[in-house]
Amino acid sequence: MAATVLLHHRVVAEDLGGGWEQKQNEDGKMVQQLKIEAPAMTEEDQYGYVMPDRYRCDSCKAVMFHLDADLRKKQPKSRRLQEWEYTDIFDATCSGAFGGYGIKLIDGENALSGPGLPQDSKLAPGSGAIQMSSETWTKRLGELCREIVYEKLGEEDVYEKFYKGFKADGPAGLNNDVCMKELRQCEPVKPKKPAKKDDASEKKPKKEKAKKDAKTKKEKKEKTEKKAKAEPTKAKASSGSKIDFKTFLGNLAESHGLASDAYSSPRTQAEWEKLTIALARGISSRHTEL
DSSP: OHHHHHHHHHHHHHHHOTTOEEEEOTTSOEEEEOEEEOOOOOHHHHSOSSOOGGGHHHHHHHHHHHHHHHHHHHOOSSSOOOHHHHHHHHHHHHHHSOTTOEEEEETTEEEEEBTTBOGGGGSOTTEEEOOEEOHHHHHHHHHHHHHIIIIIIOHHHHHHHHHHHHHHTSSOSSSHHIIIIISOOSSOOOOOOOOOOOHHHHHSOHHHHHHHHHHHHHHHHHHHHHHHHHSOOOOOOOSSOOOOHHHHHHHHHHHTTSOTTTTTSOOOHHHHHHHHHHHHHHHHHHHHHO
């Protein structure tokens, strides 16, 4: 009788399915077990508004997913959208479409998870994953969305890609190919190569090398001091200090993870107007979120 009951219990357990792993506990009973893992948050994951490089491919795919979905909701079948219409859609998408994103541990590595990113399909049988979400991921994706639309591609180009796919009634015009082939956001991140050792310097006597290093250090110090005297001191942005417009652009570029001269380099009249509009939208959106 006992053997019959145990056999019946075993059959029921096997029929449950759903990726659960069947094991026998210390009391000899058959139990179902599901392994749940949480990602280990790095300092880069937790702080800052710039999307870490390791998530740039999936974050770009998430942006394409929402841009295409939101445009389809508003796109009439009989006509193209006016510029102001699709620009308003872009603003709304970048400002409010990225709630619910976070990171999960997939195959031992942290991965971005959320709508349009079917990361759960990569989970091994008998395992689950906890998603770590926060407002930081929402803001990072919003910033990336604005960067792609207003700086890397341009509003008109984004809409043209969408409309081409919409009219063809085929695959979405804003898809993963845009991230991989045009924006090149899915190329492997190359690890930094360690600096090569100077074999020749190692062969020199230690005393001679130390003397040369001291001389080089002195020359660098003199050069730095000379440069500091020749150039005006740059004003640092703070809550109480006043800065000129060039410094403001430099500080803004650095906050976006770009070189300090990214926004102040020479442009045509049309390019200046386009950049000014994009920056104004980004600043306005951040103040609205705060």
